[in-house]
Amino acid sequence: MIAASRKALGAEPTAGAVPSFRWKGKKNSRVKRWDLITIGNLSRNRYWGESDSQGVRSAICTCTLIQGGMFRLIVDPSLAKAEQMTAELDRRAGLKLRDIDTVFVTHEHGDHWVGLTHFSDAKWFAAPNVAAALNKTNKLPKLIEAVAGRLLDAIDIVPTPGHTLSHHSLRFDCEGMSVIVAGDAVATREFWRERQAYYSCMDFELSARSMDQIGDLADIVVPGHDNYFLNQTNPL
Numbered sequence: 476m477i478a479a480s481r482k483a484l485g486a487e488p489t490a491g492a493v494p495s496f497r498w499k500g501k502k503n504s505r506v507k508r509w510d511l512i513t514i515g516n517l518s519r520n521r522y523w524g525e526s527d528s529q530g531v532r533s534a535i536c537t538c539t540l541i542q543g544g545m546f547r548l549i550v551d552p553s554l555a556k557a558e559q560m561t562a563e564l565d566r567r568a569g570l571k572l573r574d575i576d577t578v579f580v581t582h583e584h585g586d587h588w589v590g591l592t593h594f595s596d597a598k599w600f601a602a603p604n605v606a607a608a609l610n611k612t613n614k615l616p617k618l619i620e621a622v623a624g625r626l627l628d629a630i631d632i633v634p635t636p637g638h639t640l641s642h643h644s645l646r647f648d649c650e651g652m653s654v655i656v657a658g659d660a661v662a663t664r665e666f667w668r669e670r671q672a673y674y675s676c677m678d679f680e681l682s683a684r685s686m687d688q689i690g691d692l693a694d695i696v697v698p699g700h701d702n703y704f705l706n707q708t709n710p711l
């Protein structure tokens with residue numbers, strides 16, 4: 476209303492006025508908060524001067540907790556030892572393993588579901604081809620359920636192929652921002668800036684296109700092996 480009346484009067488915006496900018500997210504969302512449980516790292520990082528040809532440390536993936544009024548969802552359970560997963564969940568959110576009712580796995584690489592069995596009371600979900608690949612391994616005590624489109628009536632399941640062909644990310648609104656939990660569709664912040672895929676990528680061209688799509692959708696990106704960051708392709 477203020478902008479409209481100024482325009483009607485022919486007034487210029489005052490000096491120092493905030494340029495018009497809108498976050499992509501909606502204020503109204505079933506997601507009430509989200510937290511990183513573990514901040515991931517790569518086994519080798521070319522942006523740290525390390526060769527792609529050899530791992531120099533164990534990889535841990537970024538694990539995210541997303542909470543709504545009716546759900547507590549873990550994305551990519553990252554820690555192999557139950558006592559470690561228990562400690563991080565307590566340290567970061569004050570929760571117990573049994574408090575988690577849903578787990579989503581972005582893709583079938585082992586470091587993204589190594590902690591899945593710690594959440595034995597939860598329902599396990601993945602996109603259909605990811606669920607099929609994992610269920611075929613017979614390494615899990617119960618089936619991962621296939622899900623597409625939307626999860627918990629709160630979160631969009633977005634195909635982000637490239638790193639693997641069946642890779643899926645999650646997108647949700649929280650506090651007016653659009654957040655994408657990208658799994659390995661985005662390895663780290665530096666890989667994102669350069670639109671580069673990790674060395675083990677299945678299809679580099681598809682991966683770059685998925686990153687562009689994430690750039691169109693997200694205010695905040697949660698990469699697979701790094702802290703979260705603002706999508707600076709936003710027109711600030």
Ligand SMILES: [Zn+2]
Nearest residue numbers: 582584638659
């Ligand atoms: Zn991966």
